[in-house]
Amino acid sequence: MSNKYALKPDELKKEFEQKKPRLLKGEFAGKDWWDLPVEFRDGNWCFPAKPEVLDELHFANPRKWAATDKDWQLPAGWEKTIRDGMKDRLKRFRSFKVFMDSCVRCGACADKCHFFLGTGDPKNMPVLRAELVRSVYRNDFTGLAKILKDFSGSRTLTQDVIKEWHMYFHQCTECRRCSVFCPMGIDTAEITMMVRELLNLIGVNNNWILAPVANCNRTGNHLGIEPHTFEQNIMSMVDDIEDLTGVRVNPTFNRKGAEILFITPSGDVFGDPGVYTMMGYLLLFHHIGLDYTISTYASEGGNFGMFTSNEMMKKINAKMYHEAKRLGVKWILGGECGHMWRVVHQYMNTMNGPADFLKEPVSPITGTKFTNAKATKMVHIAEFTADLIKHGKLKLDPKRNDHLRTTFHDSCNVARGMGMFEEPRYVLNKVCNVFHEMPENTIREQTFCCGSGSGLNAEEFMDTRMRGGFPRASAVAHVREKHKVDSLVTICAIDRASLPALMRYWNPGVTVYGLHELVGNALIMDGEKKRTEDLRENPMAGFEEDDDDE
């Protein structure tokens, strides 16, 4: 794989060869971090939001610009805007204030960040990423530090600082891996969220985040799919499913009185390989006769507002409860996604609840009460399916996935912003026969990001993405060599969109799957025809056309 936004894999491998065993790239003896230049070049910055996108969102400072410009055309008085914005956020978020005050720079986080491991840039060590802001905080918001500027590492806010913030807070995917290791519990994701809010106040932004936000606001989903196309897309999957299995599933749209509203990231409806995961959901719901509906209005599980500001996150998320109320469903079932689940789990009920108009979620098939979701009233599909399998409600043939040798990638947000580790593993082990874990320091709460999360999945950002994804790819390479693993299973739509590129770059031959795609492969549907191919129309091992004793 090659494009102008990334080095060829061999060139990047050479860079690593040359610097090993060092992690840092470059020489820093006698240098202070604040003297290191910020260099924008092809592949390490995302295109800024188009003026019309900003106009649509009523966001500040619409203009044409690029990160490589010398003058970023910041609005008059931008320093005051940032300073006031910081003051306001320090007041509203205890997290921000405590994280500014209590870092001891012990360095435990330094080599925990995938972007640091992949770029070797010292300012990608989480502690320094935070120091980029702390240095300004100390200067503007604390007394003594201002006097002893060098001693305390404080500095004045300038346009160069803004450039630095833009670069490094868009080289953080809000994955929270550093916060697992921090003895103070400092969470760089929280700091990144604050800084991105601040940058948006002066029009320093990312089109790959704000265009989906504008789309989501208008059409209900990030990809900007209008209702008729949304429905058509799913119906074409229904046709594909019929061709493959002989079974016609029957999803409904915007149907009032359904028991359950199903919401999943729009990537599952429109993107390859997400669509195969969607086909898995459709097969599963048909298999158990679920009374559910899909909304074309609340047609997005994901929430790029989270990467913009807490207000935007709330605005986009509000559609879920609004639609659930209008349709009169009992509760909401959510598909596989990473940051969507951080929003649903940690933010939704606070922002847009209480959801008194919904009922405590109960599985209509097993009668299981999902007490852990009794207030938010939204259940994760992996919880739902694990419960179905545990109660023996699914007819499964795991041999149908024998053509796949799997490993499981924990999505950052589901891992560290929700704590769901066992359910997807339980489901995976029931629907396939070959599963191997990646090394323990790269899974579960220590999982590595795909390198493209939090709205950084842009094509023009390829170099940084491939570097940031290197720790994940390295762990996959390990199980590929040791156990011949060829299938990377995820429960995140961004992963499904970004990991294929990462695998092509680092581990050609490894394919990315959604968990429920494998569920769909394994389900024995009533009235199905003889299955020979999986949902991607790849032949299944041991199910060949003329093989009589399957």
Next chain:
Amino acid sequence: MKKVLKPLIAVIVLALIPWVGITYGKLDYLFAIVIPYAAAAILVLGMLFRLVDWIRRPVPFNIPTTCGQEQSLDWIKTNPLECPSNPFMAAMRVLSEVFLFRSLFRNTRAELYGGPKLVYGSYKWLWLGGLAFHWSMLIIVIRHARFFLDTLPLPIELLETADRFLDVTVPAFYITDAIALAAITFLVLRRLSDEKMRILSLSTDYFPLFLFGAIAVIGISMRYVTKVNVMPVKALAITLAHFGFDAPEPIGVLFYIHLFLVCVLLAYIPFSKLVHMGGIFLSPTRNLPNNSRAKRHKNPWNPDIKFRTYAEYEDEFREKMKKAGLPVEKQ
């Protein structure tokens, strides 16, 4: 290395202040009574201010970092400490951070090999060094109670006895003295020997280490080498403990350097990274239970946001929806 020399010089200068003051200025009263009270007042009021200042800021969202399996289906084993589902276990989680440095115990070191390949080795030295430093400092501070109290409470006496069970010097050697010095040395060398640490460390990271080091070295030399006369020291400590203002009897200048550096440290705590001793209790990623789907967390400033309603959406797409056979509210 300006970043290292500056704080080193700063500590030396600070140590010279009482030496000049006592030797030439006869300012015993200032250094024995006035400065200690002032430093204690700054510490107490400063920390109170910091804590109140933190606590009055709201926690709008429930954002624990989950480091283990959450509570979900009955048959799935949960990790109540790393992913607490109630406030009690969240408190346990915080205490495990405070007393055992639990998150630091996870520490690993990434190494880059050919291939390229990343390997993560267990790296508990930082945890061990940090724990040794903090615990020995705590025990040393508690041990100092013997100066301030007329009769020593039994727990402190037991602690002190345990600390000197290696009865190898006269007066008996305290193990924590050695541990503290070793740990401080380790923590300084760690910052100097690793290139990542050299870049990320500030002068304000070295300064408290040098300050602690100087205090410990002077304290140890008073006990084992110069053998300072303890009686006037104890008298002064008792005076301070009773909020008295009696002038002290003559004590060696070494003691005044020790005391002054301690005062500098106390006064420095509220205005520096040393406030982390309070911050750790208030970290929202650690002190909140992961129960946000079961129990609604309230945001006191939850903003009123106008979102695009279904009605507005249908108004824009009604004809297309009708054509596609999607149900609509208005015809």
